[in-house]
């Protein structure tokens with residue numbers, strides 16, 4: 409995974425990028441963060457549950473977990489484990505199981521949600537934060553090369569069995585997984601020009617073109633010329649013209665019976 413993608417993950421924090429988890433955590437809780445990436449949010453979770461609690465980050469990528477361990481080794485009550493969301497090595501073990509921006513990458517999100525539910529102790533919470541990529545918005549309209557790339561990105565994902573609108577299916581997935589007392593809250597992320605990190609946040613799609621874009625080229629979803637034009641045009645647009653980018657996210661929380 410390219411450096412640009414690591415930087416996107418490293419910049420995230422519990423307080424600003426997983427607000428619903430931040431509200432749920434209390435000192436003493438045990439939390440499992442599935443698809444933790446480089447562990448920036450998991451680190452915040454460890455701080456929130458304190459000395460009497462525990463935070464474990466799990467990810468299928470050994471590379472990302474290596475970065476997580478290197479970056480957060482000094483944080484107490486924090487551990488990382490290489491694990492697949494479909495086969496988590498925990499059973500009725502933790503108080504909160506969460507996955508942020510992870511189910512969007514899976515072809516069988518319900519199976520992963522069931523594995524997450526099994527990892528939680530009875531009465532524990534399962535919390536998922538994810539996107540509806542079909543409802544992202546830009547102001548003003550971004551360059552045509554990027555709009556074509558984004559349409560190809562959605563098509564490439566759908567072709568691989570990923571659900572571009574998973575944020576709006578969470579409630580029904582939670583019901584099918586047998587979770588109780590399900591609540592869904594809006595967690596949209598808005599980047600506005602003038603904010604200190606505007607270019608980094610609105611520019612995420614140039615990072616996607618620079619990272620996943622190469623896999624899309626390899627899979628025949630776009631040509632290299634289309635990918636590189638989308639990356640360059642979008643970055644220039646963010647630097648000069650863009651005023652606002654909104655990513656549509658929902659958080660679903662439920663209880664294990």
Ligand SMILES: C[S@@+](CC[C@H](N)C(=O)[O-])C[C@H]1O[C@@H](n2cnc3c(N)ncnc32)[C@H](O)[C@@H]1O
Nearest residue numbers: 420443444445467468469492493508509510513
């Ligand atoms: C977009 S990143 C999100 C990282 C972090 N949760 C965040 O919100 O910043 C998605 C993460 O899910 C992980 N992932 C994808 N498929 C997975 C699977 N089957 N099991 C565990 N992790 C997975 C990826 O390796 C990546 O770290």
